[in-house]
Amino acid sequence: MSVLPKQAVKAPSPPPARPAPPGHYLEVKNLSVHYGETQALFEVSFGTEKNTVLALIGPSGCGKSTLIKAVNRILELTPGARIDGDVLIEDESIFGQKVDLISLRQRVGMVFQRPNPFPKSIYDNVAYGLRIHGVKDRSTVDDVVEWALKHSALWDEVKDRLRTSALELSGGQQQRLCIARALAVQPDVLLMDEPCSALDPIATGKIEELIMSLKQDYTILVVTHNMQQAARVSDHTALMWLGKLIEHNRTEEVFTNPKEKITEDYITGRSG
Amino acid sequence: MTDEARQSIETARRKVTGKTKAPLWAVLFESLVRGITGAVILVLFFLMGTILVRGGGQITPEFLLQAPRDGMTAGGIFPAIMGTFFVVLFMIVMALPLGVFGAVYMVEYSKGGIMSRIIRAAVNNLAGVPSIVFGLFGLGFFVLFVGRNLDHHIYGVPRTAEEVQAVQAEMAPLQAEAREEAINLADERGITDPAELDAFVEAYVEEQTPPVPRTVFGQGAMFWAAATLAILVLPFIIVATEEALRAVPPSTREAAYGLGATRWQVISTVVLPQAKPGILTGAILAVARGAGELAPILFVGVTFFTPGLPLTEPVNFGLFSVPVVNPFEEFMHLNYHIYTMATQHHDPIGTRGIQFGTTLVLVALTFVMNLMAIVLRRRYSKKS
Ligand SMILES: Nc1ncnc2c1ncn2[C@@H]1O[C@H](COP(=O)(O)OP(=O)(O)OP(=O)(O)O)[C@@H](O)[C@H]1O
Ligand SMILES: [Mg+2]
Numbered sequence: 001m002s003v004l005p006k007q008a009v010k011a012p013s014p015p016p017a018r019p020a021p022p023g024h025y026l027e028v029k030n031l032s033v034h035y036g037e038t039q040a041l042f043e044v045s046f047g048t049e050k051n052t053v054l055a056l057i058g059p060s061g062c063g064k065s066t067l068i069k070a071v072n073r074i075l076e077l078t079p080g081a082r083i084d085g086d087v088l089i090e091d092e093s094i095f096g097q098k099v100d101l102i103s104l105r106q107r108v109g110m111v112f113q114r115p116n117p118f119p120k121s122i123y124d125n126v127a128y129g130l131r132i133h134g135v136k137d138r139s140t141v142d143d144v145v146e147w148a149l150k151h152s153a154l155w156d157e158v159k160d161r162l163r164t165s166a167l168e169l170s171g172g173q174q175q176r177l178c179i180a181r182a183l184a185v186q187p188d189v190l191l192m193d194e195p196c197s198a199l200d201p202i203a204t205g206k207i208e209e210l211i212m213s214l215k216q217d218y219t220i221l222v223v224t225h226n227m228q229q230a231a232r233v234s235d236h237t238a239l240m241w242l243g244k245l246i247e248h249n250r251t252e253e254v255f256t257n258p259k260e261k262i263t264e265d266y267i268t269g270r271s272g
Numbered sequence: 273m274t275d276e277a278r279q280s281i282e283t284a285r286r287k288v289t290g291k292t293k294a295p296l297w298a299v300l301f302e303s304l305v306r307g308i309t310g311a312v313i314l315v316l317f318f319l320m321g322t323i324l325v326r327g328g329g330q331i332t333p334e335f336l337l338q339a340p341r342d343g344m345t346a347g348g349i350f351p352a353i354m355g356t357f358f359v360v361l362f363m364i365v366m367a368l369p370l371g372v373f374g375a376v377y378m379v380e381y382s383k384g385g386i387m388s389r390i391i392r393a394a395v396n397n398l399a400g401v402p403s404i405v406f407g408l409f410g411l412g413f414f415v416l417f418v419g420r421n422l423d424h425h426i427y428g429v430p431r432t433a434e435e436v437q438a439v440q441a442e443m444a445p446l447q448a449e450a451r452e453e454a455i456n457l458a459d460e461r462g463i464t465d466p467a468e469l470d471a472f473v474e475a476y477v478e479e480q481t482p483p484v485p486r487t488v489f490g491q492g493a494m495f496w497a498a499a500t501l502a503i504l505v506l507p508f509i510i511v512a513t514e515e516a517l518r519a520v521p522p523s524t525r526e527a528a529y530g531l532g533a534t535r536w537q538v539i540s541t542v543v544l545p546q547a548k549p550g551i552l553t554g555a556i557l558a559v560a561r562g563a564g565e566l567a568p569i570l571f572v573g574v575t576f577f578t579p580g581l582p583l584t585e586p587v588n589f590g591l592f593s594v595p596v597v598n599p600f601e602e603f604m605h606l607n608y609h610i611y612t613m614a615t616q617h618h619d620p621i622g623t624r625g626i627q628f629g630t631t632l633v634l635v636a637l638t639f640v641m642n643l644m645a646i647v648l649r650r651r652y653s654k655k656s
Contacts, residue, residue, distance in 0.1 A: 074530050077522070079383075106532035116523040119546055129531040132541065178527070185531055 023091050025050040025219055026071070026189060031085035033066050033075065040066045043085070044245045046238055053211060053220045055234035055251065057227070059266070063243045064223045065113055068191040071221065072108035073101060089189065106133065109187030113194050113223070115174035117166035117181075122149075122158050125166045125177055129185035144184050151214075152180035153206035171198040179207070183214075190214065192222040196229065208233050227267055231255050239263050323632050330629025339579050344613070345623060349630050354581040355494070355574075355603035356637070360563045362498030362599060363505065368555050370502070371509030372544075378510075379517040380539055391510070399507040406568040410500030411492075415572060420490035429485040443481060450480040488600060492573035494582070495599035500568045505558035512554020516547035549652030556645040560638050566607035575602040576612050606634045 024047025033041040041063045048054045056064045069075040071087055073094060087094045094104055106129075117125050126145045135141060145162070149155040154176040158169070166177055175198050182190065192211070196204040211220060211233045224230050230237050231251060238248040239262070247254060247263045258264040294302075338348035374391055382388040423429035430436040454476035455469075463469050520543050528538040544551075566574075582601030586593040613627045614620055620627075 072530060074526055077526060077529060102532045102534055104532075105530055110530040112523065112526065112530070114523060116521075116527040118524060118527065118542055128528070128541070132528075132531065132533045132537045181527075181531065 023088065024048060025090060026221075027088040027091075028067070028071070029086040029088065031067070031070060031083070031087065033063070033070060033084075034082040035078070036080040040243050041070075042243045044240075044243075045085075046245055046248045048219065048221070048236060050219050051215055051217070052235040053215055053222060053233055055230035055237045056221060056223045056240060057225070057230050057237060057266070058240035058246075060225075062240045064240055065193050067240070068110070068193060068221055068223060071189070071191055072105050072110050074105070074110060106185055107187055108189040108191065109182040109185055110191040111175075111179050111182050111193060111195050113197070115171060115178050115198065117169070117174050117177050119165065119167055121163045122166050122169070122177060123162040126180045126184050128181060133185070145180075148180040148184040149177075151183055151210055152176040153203055153210065154180060172200065172203055175199060176203065176207070179210075188218060190218045190220045192220065194223050194225065196224070196226065204229070227255075239266060241266075320635075323628060323635055326625070327628035327630075327632030330625050331632065335629055336633075340577060340626075344577065344617060344626075345619065349604075349606065349609060349626070349633065351578050351580055352604040352606045352609040352630065353633060355578075356563060356606045356634075358581070358597050358599075359494050359498050359501065359569070359603065359605065360559055362495065363501040363562045364555060364559050366499060367502035367505050367509055367558060371506050371554075371558075372513050372551060374506075375510045375513035375517060376539060376544075379514055380535065380543070395507045395510050398503070403504060403565055403567040404570070406500055406504045407570050407572060409503070410496055410568060411571040414496040414499050415490060415492060418489070419493075419496065420487075422489040423485070423487050427485045427488060429487055429490065439485075443484075446481045447477055450477045453480070492571065492575075492602055493600045494573055494597075494603045497569040497573040497603070498599070500572050501562045501565060504565065504568050505562050508558045508561060509551075509554050512557070513547065513551045516550025516554070517543060519550065520546045549648050553645045553648050553652070556641050556648065560641040560645070563634070563641070564607070564638055566605070566611060569605065570608070573602050574605045574608040576604075576608075576616070578602065578604050606630055606637075610634070 027047040029045050031041055031044045032039065044063075044067060056067065058064055066075065069078075070083055071094070075081050075083060083095075089108070093099070094108075118128065120128070123145055126148050127141050130141055130144055135144075146155065146159075149158065154173060157173060158177075166174065169177060175195065179192070179195060195211075196207050199207065208229060211222060214220060215235075222230075222233065234251045236248065237251045237254040239246045239254065239260075241262055247258060247260045249259070254263060255267060258267065264270075332348075335348040336353065337350050339351050340349065341347035378388040378391055420429070420431050424431050424435075428439070430439050451473060454473040457476065458469055458472055463472055524542055524546065525538055528542045533541070578601075582598045582603060583595040584598040586595045610627055610630050613623050613630070617623055
């Protein structure tokens with residue numbers, strides 16, 4: 001893993017090293033999830049390409065969080081959760097025998113729906129991912145922390161108090177801190193579960209800009225309840241309904257020319 | 273809301289507020305509770321007051337810093353204070369890591385597995401065992417089994433009658449040989465007086481034959497007492513740690529796992545630091561409990577009198593060399609001191625002062641430790 005910010009490394013974008021793989025960059029195949037007896041996801045299948053943003057929309061409880069938690073296998077920590085089906089990244093199953101959970105989660109970062117900072121300092125929160133992966137060099141860590149906090153639109157508010165507890169931040173600041181913490185690990189895929197749910201319009205705007213700029217380096221799945229946001233930031237949009245994937249298409253298509261009645265009702269606010 | 277519902281809520285409300293007089297049973301019950309509470313507080317005040325008033329006068333620098341003298345009728349209780357301190361220190365050093373590891377294993381590794389169920393059953397049963405049984409266990413297991421076997425395998429101390437015989441059989445020819453030599457030597461030197469001859473022969477044999485092995489571990493000692501107390505407080509530490517670990521929210525763990533942390537990293541960098549105040553509270557309460565117990569250590573190393581704290585030969589630390597506490601010796605203890613002064617001393621009335629003074633020291637020690645636990649818990653609950 002490169003420890004330097006990707007931005008810094010990728011100044012002149014190099015030609016693609018290898019030809020694009022035959023399948024989708026990230027592919028979900030017949031994914032079903034049970035929580036004990038109740039089924040939360042029903043045979044969900046879709047694919048998404050490298051350096052694109054996919055927005056997941058749908059009413060509360062339809063399984064959006066469940067779906068993205070399956071993609072970095074964090075769902076396995078929930079007692080009673082059972083996963084069937086497959087998720088492939090670059091044609092390799094994340095559930096394969098040889099897959100190392102640690103490097104998978106390093107590669108597939110996640111911002112959770114509810115902000116969950118560690119009860120440590122702001123600095124230590126952002127540096128956590130680097131430290132557990134063995135990066136000790138002080139100035140590298142400093143650089144990455146600053147880079148991550150700037151990109152999550154938090155730097156100006158916290159630069160003078162990096163050593164104070166993260167729990168003293170407001171809810172919205174905590175959310176941006178969690179984004180910074182995920183960015184600092186330099187993942188390839190970024191899963192964001194309602195990253196703007198606790199943010200004011202200004203911070204939301206900054207995060208949306210961030211999502212659009214991160215696209216050059218990351219593949220992003222973002223859950224949102226905000227239709228305008230989905231329309232603004234995403235290349236593709238997927239609508240989920242009661243654990244099923246109803247429609248998945250280019251964002252303009254979904255919003256201007258939905259194929260399904262449910263989609264049309266949902267995005268126009270007539271249901272959900 | 274329908275008018276009917278509104279109506280019935282209104283009547284119910286009036287019924288409650290309209291009643292100004294409590295029923296007789298409520299009045300009786302309330303006075304009973306007040307009375308009992310008052311009685312309990314009164315007893316506590318009386319107890320603490322007596323100890324403070326009668327023990328307070330005893331507390332002088334001499335009392336705190338000197339050993340007992342003049343047949344335990346004067347002097348201080350320094351060896352007992354230090355003995356109590358060190359036995360509890362050794363206890364917590366043994367029990368804390370063991371208890372924390374046990375709880376971490378139960379909560380983080382073997383969730384509801386067979387091992388965690390075995391540990392839980394053991395913890396529940398251990399907590400209900402009378403403390404004198406721990407004392408018997410300490411004597412039987414640590415002193416007689418572990419200690420004697422260590423002595424046997426390291427120093428060759430015999431454990432059974434057969435082994436005693438074997439050692440004697442081995443020594444006999446050597447002793448006979450030395451005795452013969454001694455007699456010849458005495459002849460040469462012209463020692464003829466029978467008493468003188470006997471003494472010479474004894475000394476020579478003693479010098480020439482290998483020494484009879486001495487017990488080192490197979491006797492009551494501070495270390496075994498600490499180990500016995502450690503087992504006694506282990507359930508408290510395990511339960512406190514378990515609670516503290518379970519109080520760490522799953523979302524925090526998910527955050528760490530989500531960044532690619534290994535299970536051990538999650539435990540050591542996120543879960544344990546967050547559970548630390550709870551674990552410490554448990555540890556301090558365990559220390560207070562351990563300091564207050566006498567029965568478990570009664571057969572395992574406490575003694576009536578030592579002139580000071582048992583110390584080893586000076587140990588070289590590079591820069592300086594000082595003697596350290598020798599945990600394989602018998603030791604004095606505040607609880608045992610109170611007990612012996614009150615029941616075994618030839619003048620229990622004359623030493624009342626010492627008894628009260630010792631009690632006050634013990635109560636103060638326990639009080640300070642409980643206070644520390646309370647302060648820690650305060651800080652803990654304020655943070656989260
Ligand atoms: N830990 C769990 N145990 C049991 N059922 C769960 C659990 N987590 C989620 N569920 C159920 O799974 C379904 C999908 O939940 P999920 O959290 O994925 O919804 P969501 O689309 O993210 O909703 P929201 O928009 O409100 O966050 C719901 O019916 C929920 O009740
Ligand atoms: Mg959700």
